[in-house]
Amino acid sequence: MMPAARIALLGEVCDINPRLPKSHDLQEDSEVGFVPMAAVNETSGTIEQRLTRRFAEVKKGYTPFAEDDVLFAKITPCMENGKAAIARGLAGGRGFGSTEFHVLRAKESVLPEWLYYFVRQQRFRREARRSFTGTAGQQRVPAAFMAGAAILVPALAEQRRMVDVLSCAEGIVRLRREARKKTEQLILAIHADMFGDATANPKSWPVATLGDVLERIDSGKSPRCHDRPKAPDEWGVLRLSALKHAAYNESDHKTLPDKEVPDARCEVRRGDLLLSRKNTLELVGTPAYVWDTQGRILLPDLIFRLCLRPESGVHPLYLWALLTAPAIRRRLRLMASGTAASMLNISKERLRTLPIMVAPHAHQQAFAEHATALHSISLQQQAALANAEATFEALLARIFRP
Template identity: 40%
Template sequence: MTTDSGTGPEPEGSGVEEGVARELPKGWVRATIGELCDVNPRSFDEEPSDDDLISQVPMAAVEAVSGRMDASVQVRYGDLKKKSLTRFQENDVLFAKITPCMENGKIAKAQGLTGGRALGSTEFHVLRSRGAILPEYLMHFLLQSHVRTEAERHMVGAVGQRRVPRPYLAELELPVPPLVEQHRIVAKLDDQLARVEAGEAALTLAAAKLDDLVHAARFRCVWPTSGNSLPEGWTWGTVGNVLERIEAGKSFACLPRVARDGEWGVIKVSAMTWGEFREGENKALPPEREPNPSYEIRDGDILVSRANTVDYVGAPVMVRGTRAKLMLSDKSLRLVPKAGVDKDWLIEVLLSRPVRSQYSAAATGTSDSMRNISQRAVRSARIPIPPQGAGQKRVAAAVSDAMRRVIPLKAPLDEQAYEARRLRNALLHAAFTGTLVPQDPDDEPASALLDRIRVQRAADIKPAKSERARRKASPAAPETPGRPVPAGTQDTLPL
């Protein structure tokens, strides 16, 4: 029995989706992100010199859901400017485009950057406001759970490496209040969300202590070592010593939705991330694709996440009940134990911190959003092995007994975490439907500011290079000999 789990799904029933479709308050307009922002600008407003220090912001430096980021790492611009990194500057909004970072809410306003500029992960979309929307307002809008859920449905790419495409983000529509009201909304949100986050921080601390208790209980049962000595009958070995084989999944081009009943689906990495198998974390296989039944997931399977973030790569789950017609992806592995090896013991060993630490250390990859672990690394993890049969069953039973004492402590924390997420969603819902702060009829309508920005941009846009070159190369059409053009009639003569 295991208790390791994530934060769970976002609360439903907040009314956010319905609220977005309501009539907007007076002075508000709807506009797309592409109308409000430069999406993925290729340069800084002011290019730094090679010796200038700027911030470096990998994906790991952006927190999930909070909207905060760590910009403390400084680098010399000249050392990295030729690398394929994302350029952004103070007050830009970062939007993690890759799974699972986007779903986890790695979205933030860039602030505190050294020299006001930074180089970051290539897995960020960058949104630079043109002046009609506050970066903080845009950030909070994107952090809404239903916005991220809808963006996830539009991801493209192979399972495990799916990304939100730029066109989808540019065409995403949102309600825009007058700029003065945006300031009031952001101030109110900051105040109220700070209270929510204080409660969440206390819950996180309590959950971490409970997690330590869970791992300590598991460790005492599956690693009963004294120095390097083991109980009588136990031996040191590797995970590979207790496996018959490892089966890998396959990469599939899937539909951007969950498989319906009767359809074949392919699991996502999030199906194996939270300590329990989540069959709903899947993508539908196109009906024209021929499924391979050998990849189908079955009750009792032990699955390992072959590719995931550094914290979850190699994360194992036991499948304890699942719908039919779900298949392994190329980001998942199925561990098939040898005859006589107790599966309940094996999953507890794989969940133990010493094994998890070995897998994290063995993970490879240059991406800061996704790491990989090889089958060889999975096999080579060092473990203590009790005698097969009754010995392994006794260990599994001892872990199960310890977990039964822990579970009652976990339920209240889960309930309070759910309520905190529900309250966060309710605050955001109020912000973007005009009910969080009162409207002021004297505020300049958002449409007026947007119109001025459009006019200014139109005046600033230069002709394309090819058009300018054509105009320069093409002389004015000569007048027809013997036919002088009467003054004032140039625009009315026939061709």
């Protein structure tokens, strides 16, 4: 007969932020794994970049961990976004990473996977958020909250069985996500096939500057907002992170306070072509096409809206895909001022000088029709993905319910 599950404190079943043992046997030149915060994918819950460093480079100023330890981001917004992963495949079985990770090392009563799925729950992360300490923008989950969190601990055999179930459900989510990603990539692949390299212009089409084809470049405002999603009758302001990987995520916004009067000129509309004017080196100049909007969403001052001249002969979907092309993205980065250590910025004046090839309108229209059809498929895939994610989250909640 299998022993009944018990409720324990997280600090009882794992070591939280264990120190590097004195008897670690690491030499100055020993290779160890290295995991910066950016290496952890918040969506998949995996370490995407397998980096190594010499022990001498990381022994001070970084968080130590070992093979099979669970890494959990403690700082906002990484924690809310779900940045957590099991450290595996570490060089020499040892790793070092961001000081913004909490490290959970399983004791004999729990599996590392059990801890991983526990901290991946939305319910756990909501509770963790309520425990935040620190100032705005630098708030963190304290170690005391982690140690005092209640966790269900069934027998190891039952943990393995339920981990297998969760792994299968998470695998379905991953497949749904990959299918949608491939559809979105196909849109850009069709553009590359129809028009060729965006800077080489192999078909010798006319070249114009962005300023030649734009009527104007709008920018919004960034008042102090409530850090929560808006109600249907409220107004929201996009976060900069709403533009990522050439996609528009309207749910990534803050709420405009009642005392602030919304400027209707800054409202995001269906068919808008947006561009991130200020961001990191990777994301500065990121374009996004607004396929649809629920309304009452405003532009911040860090996002441009590119408004085409009606007589320009340039379709917004064609221009969106063109601005997404790797060669154009490199040019946009070169236009940005500032340093990689801070946020880079593209001015309206520099942006207007960007050269673009202008394909025949019939070709652009044909591409837009392909893109629209594939976007329709992507919406169906998104619905299937949402169902899979909801199923996975429901399983997590049911399995870890005390």
